[in-house]
Amino acid sequence: MASMLNRTAHRPWPLPSAPWIMAQSWRNLLFAHWPVDAEILRSQIPAELAIDTLDGRAWVGIVPFSMRGVRLRWMPPLPGLSAFPELNVRTYVTAQAKPGVWFFSLDAASALAVAAARMSFHLPYFRSRMRSTEMNGWIHYQSERTHSGVPPAVLRARFRAASEPYEARRGTLEHFLTERYCLYSARAKRIYRGEIHHPPWQLQGAQAQLAQNSMAEGAGLVLPAEPPVLHFSQRQDMVAWAPYRIV
Numbered sequence: 683m684a685s686m687l688n689r690t691a692h693r694p695w696p697l698p699s700a701p702w703i704m705a706q707s708w709r710n711l712l713f714a715h716w717p718v719d720a721e722i723l724r725s726q727i728p729a730e731l732a733i734d735t736l737d738g739r740a741w742v743g744i745v746p747f748s749m750r751g752v753r754l755r756w757m758p759p760l761p762g763l764s765a766f767p768e769l770n771v772r773t774y775v776t777a778q779a780k781p782g783v784w785f786f787s788l789d790a791a792s793a794l795a796v797a798a799a800r801m802s803f804h805l806p807y808f809r810s811r812m813r814s815t816e817m818n819g820w821i822h823y824q825s826e827r828t829h830s831g832v833p834p835a836v837l838r839a840r841f842r843a844a845s846e847p848y849e850a851r852r853g854t855l856e857h858f859l860t861e862r863y864c865l866y867s868a869r870a871k872r873i874y875r876g877e878i879h880h881p882p883w884q885l886q887g888a889q890a891q892l893a894q895n896s897m898a899e900g901a902g903l904v905l906p907a908e909p910p911v912l913h914f915s916q917r918q919d920m921v922a923w924a925p926y927r928i929v
Contacts, residue, residue, distance in 0.1 A: 835900025845887035
């Protein structure tokens with residue numbers, strides 16, 4: 683942990699001065715991104731947040747992965763509560779010169795994680811029935827939302843790495859899509875920022891087959907018909923700070 687916190691040259695702003703409160707590791711993660719018109723997203727994002735674009739285009743991402751080692755500071759990972767699949771639908775926003783992530787939805791196979799994240803981080807987490815397994819070099823991923831009172835959403839896919847690992851260069855599309863060091867959320871007309879830290883992403887090219895994907899529709903979005911831009915990462919360790927109100 684100390685070595686990760688000492689590596690900060692890649693960050694766009696300094697680490698928070700307060701102590702981090704949570705650590706976790708993201709494993710076998712797929713970034714699947716589609717370009718969209720920013721105006722399509724505007725009605726679903728608070729006006730206080732500017733939609734972040736690159737070359738005039740906004741991006742919507744669907745990101746399936748597996749959580750490992752989820753724990754609070756000074757506590758070990760708890761059996762049965764620290765490892766589970768998770769899946770998010772996101773775009774990118776900025777406020778007060780800090781670019782970050784806006785989540786339309788986050789699905790998790792842990793009911794406790796869903797309840798805790800909704801309460802503590804003000805994030806739109808939903809309970810889902812999920813499974814992630816590795817077979818012959820492919821990650822086979824299934825998610826079906828079971829949360830009551832919200833739109834259904836399903837992902838059935840398989841994906842794998844298709845290149846050697848590399849770090850994204852500043853100014854590139856993959857850097858824009860992945861190197862983000864905060865998230866934004868809203869509750870009762872208040873906007874919150876949650877700071878995070880991790881080493882630079884070790885990205886790989888990816889291959890993916892999306893047999894069924896209604897995650898964007900579940901968030902009220904329509905993806906373009908073109909194939910997504912794909913990236914894979916085998917592992918990313920991170921820490922998070924408590925969210926704080928900015929507006």
